[in-house]
Amino acid sequence: MKHELKCWPEHFRDVVQPNKYKRKMVEIRKDDRTYNVGDVLILKEFNPKTETFTGSWAGVRVSHCLRGGPWVPEGYVAMSIHLEDFEFSE
Template sequence: MTTNLALPEQIIPQFQILNPAQHQTHDLKIWPSCFAAVKAGNKPFDVRENDRNFQVGDVLLLHEFEPESEQETGQTITRWVSYVLQGGVFGIEPNWCVLGFSDQPPIPTGITDIRLW
């Protein structure tokens, strides 16, 4: 019995960026319930004031923050910005944004086969 298995010639990465050197790292506080949801993969986004000019490819260091004690818990998660929905549309206030998260770093534009990356 022969099975014809179609393999793609290229593997398309999750998301790409033009110039990784131009992106920033942002240290952000995040409340425990949101931290747990991001860590579990149930919350792949966040709504934030866009006071930092977030860009696709930016690194987010999410620090779990307890609002009642106003203390960080010491837990941190790294995520990358995979999408930015700017405010002023879809009911999002101007100067705010919705950030899409990725748990994998972006791949530079032009790289399509990441098997050996």
């Protein structure tokens, strides 16, 4: 399954960080789309101040899903993500 999601600039930059040891590798979202291992997330950079997309996006694959307490609030999912398909345009 493929999901297109808004991603604020500061979080987007952390996902696409060239240094793999400093990358953001967890995405926490409301679990309203029934995310699963193997899903692809298309993270589209979105500026909340201007309420516009920047045109930049990153494709990541979900490798693990964690639901439920005590670590994840009810109705949310923490997903391990791995940058898979990357294209960056400014």
